[in-house]
Amino acid sequence: MNVISFKEAKCRNCYKCVRTCEVKAITVKHEQAQIMNDKCILCGHCLEACPQNAKYFVSDLDKVKGYIRDGHEVIVSLAPAYLGVLKYKTPGQVVTALLKLGFSSVRETAEGAAFVTAEYNKLLAEGRMENIITTCCPSVNDLIEIYYPSLTKYMAPVDSPMIAHGKLIRQTINPDAKIVFLGPCIAKKREAESDARTSGFIDAVINFTEFEEWLLEENIRIDTLPDSSFENPDPKVNRLYPISSGVLSSVVASLEEPGPYRKFYVHGIKNCIDLFESMERNEVSGSFIEADICSGGCIKGSALNREFISRFKVKLDMEEAIPKVAQKDESFYERAKDISFHRVFFDRSPKDPMPTDKEIAAILQKIGKVTVEDELNCGACGYRSCREKAIAVYQGKAELTMCIPYMHEKAQSMANVVLDTTPNILIIADTDMRIVEFNTAAEKYFHITRAKALDMYLYELLDSTDFEEVVSTKTSVFGKKVAIKDLGNTVLQTIVYIPKLKGVLGVLQDITIEEEKNQMAYKVKMDTIEMAQKVIDKQMMVAQQIAGLLGETTAETKVTLTKLRDTILYDGMDVPDNSRRNP
Known part of the structure; x- marks a missing residue:
């Protein structure tokens, strides 16, 4: 499924997303960037990097609203990052806001984190793994499975707090409820809905940005609301999970004794990559490692506007507000005695x-x-x-x-x-008619060098009236015949306005020879017509003279032949008087 999508019409060959993507999970086809889902770890950096806002997060918000509208019991699992991200006076106001939006109940994801902490403690106590990498961050999990599969043996085989919480709600509250995760991360969406190992426990994922937009739509201000209570038991130190070293703090607070493992945290994709490459070289051993793709932890999550969040201030404030006290009440954990929080990780590296x-x-x-x-x-x-x-x-x-x-x-x-x-003369001039480009054909035509022409104004070479008109009207002129008097030449002139340059391109085709040929051809044609007319006139005169002569000759011939006929016809007889007959 797509968690990040692209608006193709806005992608403009800048490749900034490719440069930003540390794992190169973006392909470019037909000059359009596309996410390669099987390689993407959903760090969200391309969303921030895109200058055209061509990428967007595929939202579940309408689906969540649909659950509420259709009357489902909708339980929200609220990520502890809310403590450092949302604006409120007391945490109970956030609960009230969610209830006003229509959620049936509000529970803290930190409740699930407490069970994850317990599982980590078991692994530390067993001591069988050479290294243990936390598996709370789905982007870190993807990074290892896809790009550093040799390290999957070090991944803690434990669900993330979100999945653990979803399992807990399904098992102990209502298996048919719609469970919605509200947090700071876009990678949680794929973990909840597309991974066969973890799907079915969370029905939808929305982020804090979407939540705040929803509040605006409903005209709800968190800081004006009364308090309401979470419905989960106090998860205590596990609320620190979203800050850097928060997982370590929760684990250490829960340990009976320190144990043999060295403990450290690594945050930020580049730092994670450096660590994993070092681990592939067998340079790290005997360590428990908290790993998070986002620099500063989940409080700087991929679905947040990170610019306005100081991870240092939030870390200090949360550590001051949340005591590092473990949840050790047996009844807290007894609820999940029949729930497995085990997860298997494996090699998902592409075989390119x-x-x-x-x-x-x-x-x-x-x-x-x-x-x-x-x-x-x-x-x-x-x-x-x-x-x-x-x-x-x-x-x-x-x-x-x-x-x-x-x-x-x-x-x-x-x-x-x-x-x-090109044999054509190309000249580019700015709005002041200063020449800014002058090609080789122009040099030959005007008998000056390009260097000299670039220090001149167009009107020093030719009549620039048409060029100035094009600049003024921004209407191009095509194929206008113009005489260049100083050179005695004729050109076919095309002038095009160039908005980006705020200037004009003049294309001048020298047609002087063609014009001379045309004039010669015209003179020959006119001379030929004149000669033809003289011949016609002379022939008409001769024809008229011939016609006159033929007329007289024909009359004489008729009289003579008539007489000859009568002589033969009336031989020895009196010839009738034909003087009255028509000739």
Whole structure:
């Protein structure tokens, strides 16, 4: 399932999310970033890093509202991070606010944390594990299972406080209730709903940001409400779980004796990665380690606006307010005697194909990296080295075009080729008509160097009226025939307004030779027409003369032939008088 999604229309090839992602769980396809769910540990850093807000958290809030609207018994498990995140006068006001929203009852997740602490104490007492890494943070669990699977043998085989609390509520209160976790973490959503080992105990996950937005919708102010009580027994020191060293504090407070394990905590993804790499080198042994992906612990959780939360102040305030006293009441733990909080962890590392050195070299060559010196390893694409990025390309996680220096060089090279080789005159001028670009064809045409032209104004070379009009109206002009009087030439002029430059691009096509050819062709045509007209006139005159001569000759011939006919017809007879007959 998707916990983080992308708005594709807003993704703009910045690769900031790839650079931010320490585990490179973001792939880029067709110039769009996408989360690889099987590799993502849901640290939430890409949500913060994206300058376009193209990524968003997939919310369960509507589902929760639906549970309440449909009349279900909805029990909220409230993460102890609320103590340092929400604005209230007394904790009981938070309980009242949740009840006003429609929740049936409010219980602290720290209640479940107490059972997790008890399980950790058992592991410490047994002493069978070489190292013990806490498994409260689902992002840490994912990081180890996916990227450091050799360390799964050190993961405490214990549920997280959220899952432990869900099991407790199901078993001891109502198996059919809808249980909602309210906390600071986006990774809890996948742990609750998508992991077959832990699903079924928590029905929905919402975060404190969503909770505060919901309160605004309902016009509820926490700090104006009366107090209400939590329905769980006091979990005591286990409320410290969300701060750095909070798990250690809970464990140490519950121990009868210190034990052989060295105890320390590590927070922040980079620190966790450093530790796990060190553990893979067998440099750490005999240690109980509290690990958390978020720097400062859950009070700086991935679903919070971390900018306005001081982890140092919250840590000091919570440690001062919460006594480091363990919950040792046997009746507290007796409720869960039939519940197993055991969890199994295993290797979930992806089996991506690896290219050979030859295949890597072939990919690098495609982006102009032929020698080792060509491999800048600038990290602009998000990968630590050019080779690492080439491997990602081979595995289908990245695209060749993600190499920003190569694409910049290619774009500049192509632009320079166009500027240098086009036969057309290209001139770019700013709004003051100062020349800012002048190509090779323009140098030849105006007989000045580019360097000199860049110190000139356009009107020093030609009539800039049309250019100034385009700047004023922001309306381009296409294919206008213009005579350059100083040079005695004619050009076909196209002027385009460029908003980003707040200037104009002029493309001048020299058509002087074509114009001369056209004028010569026109003169030849007119001369031909004149000659043809003279021939026609002469032929008409001759035709008229011929017609006149033919008319006289025809009349004489008719008279002669008529007489000849009559002579033959009336041979020896009196010839009738034909003087009255029509000829």
